[in-house]
Amino acid sequence: NMAAMSLQLTVVSLFLLGGVLTFPLGQEAEHTSTCGYESCHPTKPDMLNVHLVPHTHDDVGWLKTVDQYFYGDRNDIQHAGVQYILDSVVDQLLKNPDRRFIYVETAFFYRWWRQQSSSMQQTVKQLVNEGRLEFVNGGWCMSDEATTHYSAVIDQMTMGLRFLNETFGPCGRPRVAWHIDPFGHAREHASMFAQMGYDGFFFGRLDYQDRARRMMYREQELLWRASDSLTPPMADLFTGILPNGYNPPEGFCWDQSCDDAPIRDDPDLEDYNVDDVVKRFLAISAVYKTNHIIMTMGSDFQYENANLWYKNLDKLIHYVNAQQANGIKVNVLYSTPSCYLQELHRTNLTWALKNDDFFPYADDAHDFWTGYFTSRPALKRYERISNSNLQMCNQLEVLGGPVSRRGPFGVGDSKTMKEAMAVAQHHDAVSGTEKQHVANDYARRLANGWQHCQVLVSNSLAGLSGSTAERIYCDNLNISVCPLTESSKKFSVNVYNPLARPVTWPVRLPVNGTAYVVSDANGKSVDSQVSFSTREVRRSRGFAVNELVFQVQAPPLGYTTYSVSLLQNGPPPASTQHHTPTAIKNKFLQVTFDPDTGLLSSLSNLETKQTIKLTQNFYWYNASDGNNVESIQPSGAYIFRPNSSTPFVISKTAKTESIQTPAVQEVRQWFSPWVSQVVRLYADSRALELEWTVGPVPIDDDLGKEVITRLDTSIQTAQYFYTDSNGREVLQRKTDFRPTWNLKQSEPIAGNYYPINSRAFIKDDDDQLTVVTDRSQGGGSINNGSLEIMLHRRLLYDDVRGVAEPLNETSGIFPKGLVVRGRLLLSLDRPASAADAHRPLAQEVVLQPLLTFTGGDLHPNTRLEFSGLQAALPPAVHLLTLSQWDKDSVLLRLEHQFQSWESKVNSQPVTVNLQKLFTTLDVLGVSELNLSANQWKDEMKRFTCNSPPTFEDPSTWEVTLRPMEIRTFLLKVGLR
Structure with a gap:
């Protein structure tokens, strides 16, 4: 419950006016407030205005854990202590009203705020x-843009902004989005930021070739049209590229971590240097379109002693x-990004338009930051599973009511998992x-969050089912x-489906018996x-x-129960055949295998x-160790740099068994002692x-290896392939090509890798092969008709981007x-109808059903x-979000999950009645918010809008959703 975080609304009275839920989202600003755009220092129209932006970039974990960074622990790894930064900055801001400071990461600020006295808070x-x-x-936090799923990004933004x-x-x-460090930029992030009400977006990193061209043509500021489905300007976002990444200009860093000389302004001293500082400052070139330039005066974990920075910045402003x-x-002048x-905005200029994204990112000819699309694949999968678990935790907290938080299994909460x-x-x-x-710490936090959620889920399911029998996860x-299924002769399986439509899902359970009777909720045999289980992992x-396999069918936003009983004198398990079958098929698909190699040879859609x-x-690609004629750049956690464009095949044949x-x-x-696969058709x-x-x-x-799987097909792709952006809209990619500049390709493999968050596909006029992934991975289409996906990386050298560890x-x-x-x-599928299949399939993998287990017989009165849905x-x-907002209200997000061009059937507007949605909830009032739930939608006005948008009357229960x-x-x- 978010209320458990002491984030209660300052005005708690809720009242209804014509079915509209009305109350302030936050404190009313004091009448004396001059925040936001009104607080900006005046500029001079006939001069070059240099906006100095004091800032700190505080990673929410990197070389140290979140806790270590906040407290300033383990300074032997990196000197950094966020609590001292905030202490010091506040103290220095009070000394001169002209000074400004921006702060970004709410995870740290929230911690610091809770430790302050009431007078300091005032x-x-x-x-x-x-x-x-x-x-x-x-x-x-400042989220990654390549490997994050849009639902998790929306959640973390909502939490901080709330x-x-x-x-x-x-x-x-906040008026601006600020992603100064992520390693490439996704179009879906820009779309989300626009829908969250931001007026602009600033970032620091883009491809070195792209930057050079933009500097030449003064296009480092642009209008990003971040959706091909949403009507402009809904997903339009002004975007600015910062001149020095997020660092100060060379020679002007005055932090305790810097070595630049302070401004020495006593003319009686021999080392007086004001004239030199002013001369060097005025020599900085401006490569922007207007008479305004921005300078980021700060960097990683700077301002721990803010006096050093501000004392010199005051002097710089004065003397220049x-x-x-x-x-x-x-x-x-002291300034902020807003x-x-x-x-x-006041210049009323027209900006260059961009429709694609900023991937892949390279900071030099052989330095493509495309390895991290796959780095730590186990953590990436665990994060994706955790996202699914959190959504179910949120949903069941709402559907189960107050008993979910305090019930028969104790006190549960969703807050720990949300954080x-x-x-x-x-x-x-x-x-x-x-x-x-640090990776271990992230995983530990996710595990701890799920433990808290398990109590909540058990309480909720107990309330909904009427059974307080212990639930096993x-x-x-x-x-x-699964210890229970391995040892029990009788148990039940509760299948909770977090999607708003029924799903059919395969269940595989470890067992020791040879035959079982499985019955559904109506007592019907399933x-x-x-079959024999694989045990090596x-x-x-x-x-x-053995493994027990059966299909379950779960209702929308709800659960069903299956009972499983050991059949004492049952037949033996299905036997394995050691020859490769020529084909396996069901009523929809047929797959053939080459009898000589054991490899897949064809795929057919029988419908x-x-x-x-x-x-x-x-x-596997041989990872460069840095000892190379062209470059000394090795492959590492960030950078993918194969030593050759030709990968080594692990085996040309596969030893096979079939069931x-x-x-x-x-x-x-x-394929080898360290690579195996099950090709499975339910x-x-x-x-x-696969x-x-x-x-x-x-x-x-002594060779680092980057392991891929490659699908080679007869599809005529003509260099094109397609990847998703953060799990939502699909972008067209072309080998050795960038839409906005003439690419000089220097890394034919790494320079053609893109993030695949949930799916990628190749197609021609007749056929589309879609691959849905279970985590974020990197991939590309290096050869026509081919799609390769990187699965695992093990490297022996650090790639010299700061982490100072090989990815081993x-x-x-x-x-x-x-x-x-x-x-x-x-x-x-046929290209015209492929999205109708792969959109829901990808959602099922992202939000897969939750299985919980109960030993023995259930009480006869168990539901x-x-x-949770009427239909x-x-x-x-x-249904993207259903979570408890406070005692009497819930946050609901509904999403149209098709792009405007994807489907003849499903790319049409759809209307939903909110009052006829839920079975356990009466909807008494509704008000519409922006995407991040921190503004009423009808009050959200952005710079990009020339006129206020029009909205449907929020007092009506009928809600229409258009594509995307x-x-x-x-x-x-x-x-x-």
């Missing part, structure tokens, strides 16, 4: 109300501006670019470990099959020799009568599953190197099935 509020301390971005709103009111609302008397037309943006997931979105977290001990089913964990040639195999049953058909392939599935297992990656040959993961269970398991789902939502509509639209509502509810 002082800080005054600084915020006067615009002297300004929040920018304002999310819990705290600022409720603590500082309108003066705490004194030259105006000598005819120098330069005006230097004040700078306001001046650009852990928010921290995990940081650009050195899920990205995989942190030190190993088996979090290791991916490696066939087809099931027992679990090592010493678990002891099951549409399509067949493509399809060969799939595993390869064919009515429930599932499997071909198990072994009876009712329209997708082919469950890959890679590791421990061998390094005995091991664990207690895998001391010889990490073993990673994952799934790819393949579907073959075995429940749906399933239409296929085009996704997300609508956010605060609902006043009562439990039925």
